[in-house]
Structure formats: structure tokens, C-alpha cells
Amino acid sequence: MARKKGKKVVVKLDLPKDDTTMIKLYAILAVSLFIGLACFGFWLTNSSFLKSPNGSPLFVNLVCGYNPNEVPSFADNETCDLMKDAPNSIIWEEEEWTDFRSQGKMFDVPGVDETRSGGYQPAQPLIATCDVDSSKPIPYQFSIRGSDSIPIPGGTHDGNSGLTNDECILEIPDLPPGELYQVVIISKDGSVIDSASFKLDLTFYDGVPEYMNNGSIWIGPKYELGGLEIHPTIFLNFFGLALFFTFWPASFYWDRVKANINAMEEKFPDFLRDMAEYWKGGLSMTVAVQTLASSEYGALNDEVKKMSDQLSWGVAFSDVIGMFADRVGTTIVKRAISLISEANRAGGKISDILVTAANDSREIKFLESERKRTISSYISVIWTSYMVFLGVIVVLGKVFIPNIANSNSSDSGGDGGGSEIGNMQIRNIDPLFFLTIFYYGVNMQAMGNGAMAGLMATGRFSNGMKHSGLMILVALIMFNFIVFSPDLIGISQLPGLNPSVGTFRP
Secondary structure (H helix, E strand, O other): OOOOOOOOOOOOOOOOOOOOHHHHHHHHHHHHHHHHHHHHHHHHHHOHHHEOOOOOEHHHHHHHOOOOOOOOOHHHHOOOHHHOOOOEEEEEEOOOEEEEOEEEEEEEEOOOOHHHOOOOOOOOOEEEEEEEEOOOOOEEEEEEEOOOOOEEEEEEEEEEOOOOOOOOEEEEOOOOOEEEEEEEEEEOOOOOEEEEEEEEEEEEOOOOOOOEOOOOOEOOOOEEEOOEEEOOOOOOHHHHHHHHHHHHHHHHHHHHHHHHHHHHHHHHHHHHHHHHHHHHOOOOHHHHHHHHOOOOOHHHHHHHHHHHHHHHOOOOHHHHHHHHHHHHOOHHHHHHHHHHHHHHHHOOOHHHHHHHHHHHHHHHHHHHHHHHHHHHHHHHHHHHHHHHHHHHHHHHHHHHHHHHHHHHOOOOOOOOOOEEEOOEEEOOOOHHHHHHHHHHHHHHHHHHHHHHHHHHHOOOHHHHHHHHHHHHHHHHHHHHHHHOOOOOOOOOOOOOOOOOOOOEOO
16 A cells, blocks of 8 residues: 655744844944044044144154154155155247247256255156258257256257258256256357247156145045046045044944834834734634735835744744834834733733724824924925035135135235235135135034934934935035145145246357
8 A cells, every 4th residue: 555645844933033233233333433433543643633843744754654853855755655756747838939040048947955855856857859940951959058058968969950850859867956947949050040949848856745735734646537636535534534434334224224113113003903804803813913924014024924934833922922022122013012912811802902002003103204294394404504504615615715815925914924904914824724624614514413403303313423424425525526626725836947038049
């Protein structure tokens, strides 16, 4: 006799597991605090609060190993990767000279000041080209001379305008800084040269480290974006980033957790109402929950399914709903579950208790939604006021402060320089000093406004820090793309070769 094969019984067991919500929160807090403190440390060691006697930021002295009591020279800076000076290039194309026998023009060569060089002067190569035209072949000389009118070694080219293979080019490996250099074109046989032009391409060093401004303040590397020159790692940005990373990631995560719980609370009254209907239909609470597991309750679906699985394993109904209340952990759910548990233990008409609990929960959620709708207008006012404040600060930093600085920078009004309006003296100002104050103020305003918006909306500090983080990001973008322009953060314009106004006859 054949043995009948038994059916395979599948039991779904989904008992409560350890809730990882708090573990994730602590992990996010640990990482964000580490990043935030690192940003804060970088900002503090580069700020004027910890300025060293040698004028360099504490960060630079620590990384490069400088003596804080001695001003580092150019040679010292070249030994530290952070403080190296990048070569700059100047191109001078002279307008065409016409109808001359000999003509020259003077120019200056910028470079590292000898008093700051520390005994090291980097090579400054010069490439000079010329184009000489005449109606007949004319021998000529193109030369770069020093202030003593003596040609620089390797700085002379003898050519002939009538030769097709005449290539007028000078390559001088090193042209030291100095004044009154001369560029000269001479007709060697005294004939008139119809026209001539030349181009000088000089590579030089100004002695200012690539990542610093002319006031020894960290501005970081330069990036070109859409025609704009930005310095995203300027030390000021790390103040805003420190606040952002310290508060925003954990606040955002916790706000998402609360939003998910709120979504479950929104569906909880529907779940209680459906349970009451099934009870009225003659089903027990256990069967009612197992039947409702296939219904749609949005964010509550997983919890209902979990309760159904636990009941199928034989866990008591009172224990199942108790564990559900512990997982959700809100006052609304705990109060309703406590009421249902007592009614189930006492017996009687539980449907009325379920309906009452559902109505109570629904009324509480309705009041909360009314509060959000009422407060939303105030939150809009807070955001609007912050954006207006930020706009005013941006205009002040971009327009007003530079104009004040430019208006009195060339005047001399007393010991500190500046200008005078009647009996009032306006001293020279540093635009970056005011931009620093403005940036700190905008970030502090973001922290206060955001915290107030969140507390008014939900009563949670985490929601407020979410608003604050977004406000800080807006300020960060506005300042970096509009306010922190090269001329306002202390980046000097490259010096030119300062050619003389007129020409001379050598």
C-alpha cells in the first residue's frame, strides 16, 4: 500500500526583532559629529581667532612645521605642499610699430621680493617673438635688454625681413624681477622698417601661495564654473559646514522616522474601525487581524502583517497588540491599545471601545493637521524674512562694501589712511573682514530661524534643525557664487609688465 505524502506546513514567524532605529541614529550622530568637529577645527585653526605671531594661520604652522614666531620666507613656503606658489603667466602684445629705423620700449618684470625670497629665486622664463615687415630685405636685430641697455644673455636675435625662413623668437630661461627692462628692434643697415610687432610671454612668481590670499588667509584651490571663479574650500565655508554636518544629518533622519510614525498614526483609526466592523460581524479579534492583513493601510501594512504572523504562531492577542504599541511608541497608539487590551480582557461589546478609540485617534490627528496648516503661514514668513535678510546682506557685501573700500583706498586720511567727509574720517576697510561678519551673522540667523520654524510646526528640535540646515546651504551657495569674488576675498590681480607709455630711440 502506497504511503500518502503529507502536506508541507509553512509557518510564518515574524516575532519582534531588535529595533535598529536608535542604533542607526547613534551611528549617524557619531559620523556627523566627527565631520562637523573636523570642519569646525579647520575653520577655527584658519580663522583670526587663532592667528599666530608670524601672521600665518595656526593650521598652516602645524601642517608645515613653521616657527610661529618667524615669518616664513618664499623658500620656506616652497618646502610645504600647501604653501607652494603656482607660476603665473603674463602676455604682452604690442601694437604695430611703423616706419622706424630703431625703436624700443621699457617694461618691468614682476617677481618675488628679494627681502621675502629667503635666498631662493625661482626661474622666470620669457618667450619673445617678433614679426618684421619691409618692402625690401632688411637685416634687423630684436633684443631684450636690461636697464643698462646691455642685451640679456640669450636675448638677441639677428634676422632678415627678406628671408622666408626667418623665425624671430627668443627663449630666455630666466628673467629676474626688475624694472626698466627694454625690448628693442633695430635696423642694422639704417634702412626704414615698414612695420614690426612683438609678443612677450613671461612666466613669473608673485610669492603668494596658491591656496592663500594676499593677507595669509586660507582660500583653497580655484575652480572655474560657468565663467565664475569660486573657492569652495575657503575657510569661511567650513563654519557653515560645521553647523550643517553637526545638526542636519541626524535631524533629517529622525524627522523621517517621525514622519513614518505619523503616517502610521494616520491609518491607525481606519484599522481600529475595520476591526470593530469585523467584531460586529461575529469574528474574534485574532481572526479580524489576520483577515485585515490583506487590506491596504499604507505605512501600517507591515505592522498589521507582522501582527497577523504573530497570531498565526499562537501568540496571545493581548501580547501582540502590546508589542505593536511598543514598536510604534506614540502616545496615541499606546493609549488606544491599552484601552483595547483592557476591554478584551474584561469581555463585553468591544466594538464600541474600538469605535471610540478610533474616533479619539482621528480627532487628535485632525487637530495636529489643523495646527500644521495654521503654522505653515508663519513658517513661510520665517523663510521669507530669512531670504530678505540674506538678500540684503548679499547686496551689502557685493555692492556697498566694495564701493566704500574703493572710494577711500587711494586717499590718505590720517594715520590709518582713508578719506574724509567734512569732519568725519572714513578709514580704509578690508572687504573680507565685513564679509566674514556677514557670513557668521547669516549662519546664526539660519540656526535661530530654522529652530523656531521647526518648534512652531511640530514641537521637535529635529524638525527645526532640518530647516536650519537648508537655510545654511542656501547661504553657502549665495555667498560662494555671488559674494566671495576674487577681488573681495583678497586675491590680488596679477601685475602686468607695466610697459612705458611711449617709445624711445636706442
